[in-house]
Amino acid sequence: MWKKGDSDEPGVPDTTPPRPPAGSPAADRSPRGAREAAIIGPSITIRGDVTGDEDLTIQGRIEGTVTLKQHNVSVGPEGRVDASIHARSVVVEGEVKGDLHGEEAVVLRKTARVQGNVQAPRVTVEDGARFRGGIDMGEPSTVADKAPAVRREPAKVGEMPPRPGSTAAPGDART
Amino acid sequence: MSRPGHRESGATTAADGAQPAPGAGEEHRSLGLKAALAGRVARPGCRVLDLGPAVEANVAFLTRFAGHLSIADLSDSDSGGAGGQGWRERLATAVGPYDLVLLWDILAYLDRTQASGLVGRLRSLTGPGAVLFLLINEGAEMPARPRVFEIRDEETLLYRPCPCGLIAAPRLPPADVARLLAGFRVDASYLLRHGVREYVAVSGQCDVDHNS
Secondary structure, X not given: OOOOOHHHOOOOOOOOOOOXXXXXXXXXXXXXXXXXXXXXXXXXXXXXXXXXXXXEEEOOEEEEEEEEEEEEEEEOOOOEEXXXXXXXXXXXXXXXXXXXXXXXXXXXXXXXXEEOOEEOOEEEEOOOOEEEEEEEOOOHHHHHHOOOOOOOOOOOOXXXXXXXXXXXXXXXXXX | OOOOOOEEEOOOOOOOOOOOOOOOEEEEEOHHHHHHHOOOOOOOOEEEEEOOOOOHHHXXXXXXXXXXXXXXXXXXXXXXXXXXXXXXXXXXXXXXXEEEEEEEOHHHHOOHHHHHHHHHHHHHOEXXXXXXXXXXXXXXXXXXXXXXXXXXXXXEEEEOOOOOOEEEOOOOOHHHHHHHOOOEEEEEEEEOOOOEEEEEEEEOOOOOOOOO
């Protein structure tokens, strides 16, 4: 119903998955090498639980759950998911109402609209993304083992980023 | 146009109705933010509630130490966020207790009843010792919509340009703010040169101890 090659079916628009932006978890690591992700095309609606053993790009609609813990899940700009997603990495460009669990990372692109909770050791929310919910980074004891957030320099746990020469008195303002 | 007390970062100015580019705006030192993050509040694993929009830099900064970060954007007036009772719906699913709440400048966009209701809700979401950080523009005018603030570091905020025009600012002197923050004690406030006063309030203590 939603495997690769669905785009050959009459009446189903091209469902070529968007190429993950460079640097994204989906682009950096592909568990199947050059194998392409399975695609749920824009005209497809699935109600129920989606499981599998390959990467998945969602351009259509899913109501239920998506569980691909060893693989990457992308929700394309037209994708709409009313479900929780469990995957190795989750990249959202479309709309999700549900919780996102990433074993490695969750990335909300600038076009993302997400209502739910995010749980992953690395979470990136790009400017422009509309997000309402919670972000759980894990237990405090494991924070030190986590990679720093994307585009940020590493910081030691429990230590605020340093700012040399910060000795201004109250009421002072930078000019 | 430059005013005393700020420096501009980025060359772009958003056109009317457009989203300002990340990194564009006025950069100001924030003694309030520094105070809010000091001490035990910003310890590893703490719980933070951000009542502004999801800003990439803020998420990256806060998740360096926060074990849990909740985002409930009350500044999105288009969706009834700050105005009316929008905050009730936005905070309906928030689960406390939080150690740090970033209220930003939302309070000035609510009437007294709404503001009191919001503060009461925040009180229920925080335990004793939790810190509330907010800003009030003490000038005659303020942007028509709540500003978007970008945390540059623990004592620097970038005020992103608001392409929404100016409106008359409500008169909220420190004593009124302290009263509005019932259930919190104003631990410190800092009047900055650009006319914004930053407040750091602590929950669970009702005495008014106003500094500066």
